[in-house]
Amino acid sequence: MGMLMRKINWDELAVPGLTGGKKTALTIGVFDGLHRGHRLLIEKIIAKAPDLLPAVVTFRKNPKPLNSLQKDIVSFEEKMALLAGFGTALCVIIDFSEQFSKISGRVFLETLNRYLCPAYIALGANFHCGYRRDTDAEGFSAIAKTLGIETEIAPPVLEGGLQISSSRIRAALEAGRIEEAALFLGRPIT
Numbered sequence: 001m002g003m004l005m006r007k008i009n010w011d012e013l014a015v016p017g018l019t020g021g022k023k024t025a026l027t028i029g030v031f032d033g034l035h036r037g038h039r040l041l042i043e044k045i046i047a048k049a050p051d052l053l054p055a056v057v058t059f060r061k062n063p064k065p066l067n068s069l070q071k072d073i074v075s076f077e078e079k080m081a082l083l084a085g086f087g088t089a090l091c092v093i094i095d096f097s098e099q100f101s102k103i104s105g106r107v108f109l110e111t112l113n114r115y116l117c118p119a120y121i122a123l124g125a126n127f128h129c130g131y132r133r134d135t136d137a138e139g140f141s142a143i144a145k146t147l148g149i150e151t152e153i154a155p156p157v158l159e160g161g162l163q164i165s166s167s168r169i170r171a172a173l174e175a176g177r178i179e180e181a182a183l184f185l186g187r188p189i190t
Helices: 037-045 075-084 105-116 138-148 166-175 178-185
Strands: 006-008 023-030 053-059 090-094 118-124 150-154
Touching: 006 037, 023 037, 023 105, 037 053, 037 075, 037 118, 037 150, 053 075, 075 090, 105 118, 105 138, 118 166, 138 150, 166 178
Parallel strands: 006 090, 023 053, 023 118, 053 090, 118 150
Antiparallel strands: none
């Protein structure tokens, strides 16, 4: 798409004019690998443009510690390039910290609402956020409704009857099953 994606850190959210006066279509997640399930969420927010600004909230590093043998499926730089290539206009990057980990799901959503003005949020069915994962997709959606935000919880994307996930892709890569990993990702492994 060649659209320029604006990147901003979570602690800079209060910057004036961040969304250019537009409401956003938002999706939130770690998005390791940006597999077909993640792509579904991104397609949903892109479909809301140009009325809404397509925005992604993601993490610089996976907040879930991976074991020493595991690594991210794509580098942070690759993730940013893929998001921009898909048509994301704004990317909010969270550097997961002890302080950030203490925020409840409600406060997280209220912060997003204050600075990003979402009119629409797309979530994966297994979405969790907040202190000790206190808020799941249904709970987040219920809070969003009280703020007047439309939410959509996307069903999992299946392959071979099982949900496509970053852990399945990592397992395929570790076992040398490159074609299988590429199938889950929806693009060739580079």
